[in-house]
Amino acid sequence: MTGWKTEIKLYHSNGCLGTGQISIKRGIFQGDSLSPMLFCMSLISLTSMLNLEKLGYSLADSQTINHLLYMDDLKLYARDKKQLDQEIGIVKKISDDISMEFGLDKCSRVLIKKGKLESSPIANFDSEVRELDQDEVYKYLSVDECDGIRHREMKKKLRKDTVLELLTGWALSFSRWTRKLLTIHGCHHPKADVDRLYMPTSSGGRGPIELESAYYCTIVGLSDYICESKDRYTCSVKRHEESKAKVRSQANEIKIKYFEPESVSLQNSKGRLKSAIFQERLERVHGQFLRCLQNSWTDKETNFAWLRSAGLKGETESLIVAAHDQALNTRYHQKKKIGHIIAGCTVLAPTEFTHRHNKIASYLHWSIVKELGQHVPEHWYDHQPAPVVERDDVVVMREKRCTLIDVAVPADANIAIKVEKLCKYKDLEIEIARMWNTKTNVVPVVVGALWPLKIGFEKYLEDLPFRVSAEEVQKIALLGTAHILRKVLSIGQ
Numbered sequence: 001m002t003g004w005k006t007e008i009k010l011y012h013s014n015g016c017l018g019t020g021q022i023s024i025k026r027g028i029f030q031g032d033s034l035s036p037m038l039f040c041m042s043l044i045s046l047t048s049m050l051n052l053e054k055l056g057y058s059l060a061d062s063q064t065i066n067h068l069l070y071m072d073d074l075k076l077y078a079r080d081k082k083q084l085d086q087e088i089g090i091v092k093k094i095s096d097d098i099s100m101e102f103g104l105d106k107c108s109r110v111l112i113k114k115g116k117l118e119s120s121p122i123a124n125f126d127s128e129v130r131e132l133d134q135d136e137v138y139k140y141l142s143v144d145e146c147d148g149i150r151h152r153e154m155k156k157k158l159r160k161d162t163v164l165e166l167l168t169g170w171a172l173s174f175s176r177w178t179r180k181l182l183t184i185h186g187c188h189h190p191k192a193d194v195d196r197l198y199m200p201t202s203s204g205g206r207g208p209i210e211l212e213s214a215y216y217c218t219i220v221g222l223s224d225y226i227c228e229s230k231d232r233y234t235c236s237v238k239r240h241e242e243s244k245a246k247v248r249s250q251a252n253e254i255k256i257k258y259f260e261p262e263s264v265s266l267q268n269s270k271g272r273l274k275s276a277i278f279q280e281r282l283e284r285v286h287g288q289f290l291r292c293l294q295n296s297w298t299d300k301e302t303n304f305a306w307l308r309s310a311g312l313k314g315e316t317e318s319l320i321v322a323a324h325d326q327a328l329n330t331r332y333h334q335k336k337k338i339g340h341i342i343a344g345c346t347v348l349a350p351t352e353f354t355h356r357h358n359k360i361a362s363y364l365h366w367s368i369v370k371e372l373g374q375h376v377p378e379h380w381y382d383h384q385p386a387p388v389v390e391r392d393d394v395v396v397m398r399e400k401r402c403t404l405i406d407v408a409v410p411a412d413a414n415i416a417i418k419v420e421k422l423c424k425y426k427d428l429e430i431e432i433a434r435m436w437n438t439k440t441n442v443v444p445v446v447v448g449a450l451w452p453l454k455i456g457f458e459k460y461l462e463d464l465p466f467r468v469s470a471e472e473v474q475k476i477a478l479l480g481t482a483h484i485l486r487k488v489l490s491i492g493q
Helices: 033-043 044-050 079-097 151-161 163-168 171-184 211-228 233-243 248-258 271-281 287-293 304-309 314-326 338-343 349-371 412-436 457-462 469-491
Strands: 010-011 013-017 067-070 073-076 111-113 116-118 138-142 141-147 395-396 399-410 437-446
Touching: 010 338, 033 111, 044 067, 073 079, 141 151, 211 233, 211 248, 211 271, 211 457, 248 271, 304 469, 314 469, 338 412, 338 469, 349 399, 349 469, 399 412, 412 437, 437 457
Parallel strands: 399 437
Antiparallel strands: 010 013, 067 073, 111 116, 138 141, 395 399
16 A cells, blocks of 8 residues: 555646646545455454454354444443443544544434433543433434334334335336336337346346346345355244244245245245246237247247347337337337338338348448558448449458358347248358359348348358447437337328
8 A cells, every 4th residue: 555646636727737647645545446345354354353252142042242343343242340441442442553533523322221321431442432311312324213123113103104104005006107208208108018127138028027026036035045054043033033933924826926836935935926027027028929929930039139238219219129129109900010111011111111231231331441451431321331232232252252141120020930031141141252253141131120130140250351239220220120110100190
């Protein structure tokens, strides 16, 4: 620490003002991620010294407790004033050794004899520690205490803050209120699948955590922690709670609801509960989503990357999810299905479909030019390739190698068929190899109009002689699809 230095600079229109090197004599930089860990390590000696002394209260299991410590909140227990003076002396000694100062204005003491508060000065610190009045309370970890925990006052406070009521009775109403806010701001379609909303993004959901499920997992996790922990204080808490068994009974009721009878007593209940809740929710989602997941050709790992990292706006993401759930209002009686609108309409094919196709081709061309070291705009969407006459999507020739790139954005059900039709390029591939004496290969860049990717999509992109992001290709296709949906569904409204 003696070698730590820093410098503060102020930049302005006429130059810069600097403080020069400032030596750091104690502490670490504010906001440093090491700060909490180093602080806890510095207090290990304090809690070890207190545990070595035979001070405090003896519990029923012969365990001795004389303090509780959580980060910078310390609470001391003593049987009498003499023991309290000894404990405070240990704290004073350790705090002086590590140059730690106490905020005595936040400290207080309570001396209780036969249920009554008594006053007696404590002179271990430079100034006297404040005493509590008869009706005054102190807070430890935001809990009001004095001669005991003020349960009645704490329950009133929880009811006032609506926290207890949300966890016990308002979970469903809270979820509805949350969905209503999402719908008002356009981030959730009113006809979209509710169960899919609470699924994780890695599985095709939107990611929000449902309050009821989080409550169940917390209760089960807390019960398992108390039952399995070997910590001496936790074991004492477990023996004390066995007489009440409130938390454990709630956890057992939740386990019986979601687990088979023979697996209730198994470990890792919290992880298994999350999986059980996910499977229950998966069984209730719209059938179109399940059918897509059950396709053998679907790449389940990269399919939902756009939900995690594409950076789409909430309105666009909501529209795509609702379209995939077949929840949008279309002229179904005239066979105007979602799949027809986004990939099968002959009227939209020359304009909207071509525009979406060309955007992907423009991104590929931008990547090629950038890889060759030529000047390109910073963003691909500002790139304007020169028009060509040929119908081939992209042709790349480099170092005796020719790559034909076939770009397509078909309907979701036609992805596998489109990729398998590479044989139609075989004659062209042979002819180019014969005429130009090059190694020729065909790379399909096929992404579904509503996000599905075929297994091996990323492997095809790796065959390209330049870097291409699979998430970016998927994002471009989805943005084009969202534009088509907004344009078509707005007609006649």
